[in-house]
Amino acid sequence: MKNKFRPFYLILFSFIIFLISCEKTLKYNFDIPENEKKIVVNSVLCPDSLVKVNISKSMSIQENNNSFQYLDNAEAKLFENDVLIETLHYTKNGNYFSSDFKPEENKKYEIKVSVPNMNNVDANTVIPAKTNIISVDTLTVIDHEYEYDEKKLEFNIKFKDNIEIDNYYQIECRYSYKEIYGDEDVFYKDYIEADEEILNIQNIDGTILLEDKIIAGEDFNLKFQVPIYIFTEQIKEYRIYLNSISKEYYLYLRTRSAQEETEDNPFAEPVQVFNNINNGCGICGSYSSDVKSFIFNY
């Protein structure tokens, strides 16, 4: 129902524009000396994958976009439960990888980054334990919301929340179809949405985020629908992911999306994006996934 105030704001804005006397450029300079810029660390760990850390440098809001500088001279060390595992090796575009180490659930990982002439930064995360999907049911439904009837595929995902700990979940849906010019399957993200009115559910970037506050200790069911596109005939596989995500990553996803949403509204309070990099910026989060797959033959 976000739209119900649109006419109201339109009138308000037109009224304000009518009154606006002028606009002028203020002479504020937000340039930041090179050595005061922050190290940016972006890394989200998951079991069964190599550790990947992207390291770059922040810049003044006034600088031209697309000129972010990746740092290739950083020393990035990975610790597991406070024990040094290895120094990550640089590949390209600011990415540092573990050689063959893959992190595990329920363990704490710490990343320490040092760059010459910049402040050292560090961050840590504990990889949440995987939550298993009990079942995913599917159903083809007809949506009458619009003038034309729309065919949709409805998923009903069921899982059990662990009452002992705070959990944060992300539900994703991906689909694949045979590329015309290749044999390899490519998985695309399908944008899904659930009813936000259920407490604490957020539809963010086409995925569903939720906290376990409302579902502690119970089986949890959630329904969501995806449109069946005309080219769906080509789709052969859907994958439904239940990601147990760390609190940091949850807050990061929420606030990042909120910042984007409020960016163009001069009357809304700008949102601070969650940041858990000490002395720096970025995110060090983690998740572990369970996945159910469906093959469809149309």
Place this chain on the structure above:
Amino acid sequence: MKKFLITAFLICFFTNIYSQKFTISGFLEDKVTGEKLIGANVFDAETYSGTISNSYGFYSLTLKKNKYKIIFSFVGYQKEILEIDLKNDTVITVSLSPSLELEGVTIRGESVKNIVENSQMSSINIPVKTIKSLPVLLGEIDIIKTIQLLPGVQSGTEGTSGFYVRGGGPDQNLILLDGVPVYNANHLFGFFSVFNADAINTVDLIKGGFPARYGGRLSSVLDIRMKEGNKEKIHGQGNVGIVSSKLSIDGPINDKTTFIVSARRTYIDILAQPFIRLEARDLDKFYAGYYFYDLNAKINYEFSDKSRLYLSSYMGNDRAYFNSKDSYNSDYEENKFKLQWGNITTALRWNYILNKKLFSNTTLTYSRYKFLTGIQTEEEYDNSLEKFKFDYTSGINDLAAKIDFDFMPNPNQYIKFGVNNIYHTFNPGVNAFKYSDDSDVDIDTTFGNNKIYANEFSAYFEDDIKFNALLRANIGLHFSGFLVKGKYYNSLQPRISLRYMINEKLSVKAAYTHMTQYIHLLSNTSIGLPTDLWLPVTDTIKPQKSVQYALGCFYNLNDKYNISVEAFYKTMQNLIEYKEGASFISQNDSWQNKVELGKGWSYGLEFLIKKDLGKTTGWIGYTLSWAERQFENISFGKKFPYKYDRRHDISIVVTHKFNKKIDVGLTWVYGTGNAITLAKEKYLPYNEKTIYNYYQDIQYIGKRNNFRMPAYHRLDVGVNFHKQKKWGQRTWSIGLYNAYNRQNPFFVYFSTEYYDTIVNNGKKVLKQVSLFPIIPSISYSFKF
């Protein structure tokens, strides 16, 4: 503590009882209009023991059997001295003549002394005359914009009528019109306030040291009393301005009844109609516009000397609309849209003098604020008809009953006590949706939040005691309770104000007050809008509480100037703020999950020099203050400055009367820029492994409200030309708002500058948008 207070009260009660005493009581009135005089002095010329008239002009003074010279005086009136041989209880209604404008000398001292001598601090009375003679935006006289010029009171965003008192929020002001709370005091998205100065008798603002009779809000009480109507003959006054016109008529209906009716309406919509039609001449039908109006009415009936009845009402509405129809052969499409909001307040009160010392006032009030927006479309295409209608309403309704008593046992005590009960109905947003077409399925549904019913009650007791010539105190207790959805909250709020006379011209005052507020205002923008929602406390959202300490020095300079310096320190608990990233309230009770409770602090110094009488009147105010907030999950739990944290705030307000024909007004304001949140740095986002994901750069914000907008300052000047005509008086007012055309910040934003210079190409710059340039205004007013 409680025991101590009770004992103190009892001692004060009985100390003066055992000697033969009689009471002089009655009403104080304006000789010309018969309007009651509120806060006028009545005292014995020799001993200076005395009292003041209450909100209904009633006074009562009990003295020992003796001969007295009793002086009745009031600011702007010639004093009246009566010699009385007090042998029995006496009832005297005294009428004071307004002093000729230029001869205010005789009673000049009284008003100045009063401020130094009374126990109330952090309180200011603004004469309606001053409000009317000041230059204002577009010539619209505005009480709240004048209030914003006082020290300790800050205006919010440019041009708007919200006000922020001592670091508090806009929801923490108790705005009373004839004792009835007004929930949204704004017209035109906040650019004008709803009070029509022609219908107003007195305006008092209290910022601290709240007497126990007030409660329910944390930061201020703005007590506005409507006029009662001329007792002698029918009078009228009116005004034709750029934005609106208004007319008031008041007078007697018979010996016992007086009335006042005052109305105002804007006419932008009517004037703009031809242009709108011209623009939309291709359509069959097109109306669009915006207007607001308000209406004040009051009628008073005097049953006897002891009993009076008042019925007062205010109604105001803002409405924006458009209505269009376009047809082709038999097909057509019709669209209607409306947006409206407004208040209705009504008070029925009955004054009854129970005995010479005990005055009672029983009041029934109704207050309603309603916001409504609706869209309706009707479309016929190939003989198939489709209709769609959507309405959204929100608001608050209050029904209240209260009874207040004023008890004046002796000249050294003025006791007030009473009880109040308010039944609130909150409507947090209801949607009504209707749809029909040629198919069999029609939709007619209502959904949204259920109404919330709550009951708020309070009881108070306060005693203004003169312990001796030097020490005077107002000691009181305010108890309140709130019941909502089976949840009950209550609070006991001590209120203490002390005054100590250092010498006859200098006093020191101190105050300690606790306040509790059971309703919250949810606002998703930084400017007050009619969409803002009032909501009650819940299980998790606790009542707002504050404790305020104030200390001040009051000095009377040459019986002409009041000079005061006050320091205050206020703490606030359970303030609400949207959680980071939470957006507007949705369709159920989940709003409480979207807000966060936190703390606030404010402290500062206020300096005021004020002159109420003579050719030149006005004041200079300066405030040095700090206001901070802290929420666990906002700004990473760090303290941050409140949006309207204003380090320096200066206002200079001067009116000068050259002669009977010409007077001028001038105001200059300066305020430190508002604190806003601005990202100064940015960084790369984390990119998930899925393809087709693109995220914007992340803006790095170290702390909320980390940036100061440029300072705000503005000069307004105005001249009033009066002329006596056969039928009465006319006045032409010419004004300049923002006389030196300062571009004050309304909001700032980043914008990318292309091709400005080669070096700057693609560089982001900070742009400032300003609202009001220099705006001349002219208005014509008349009085008969």
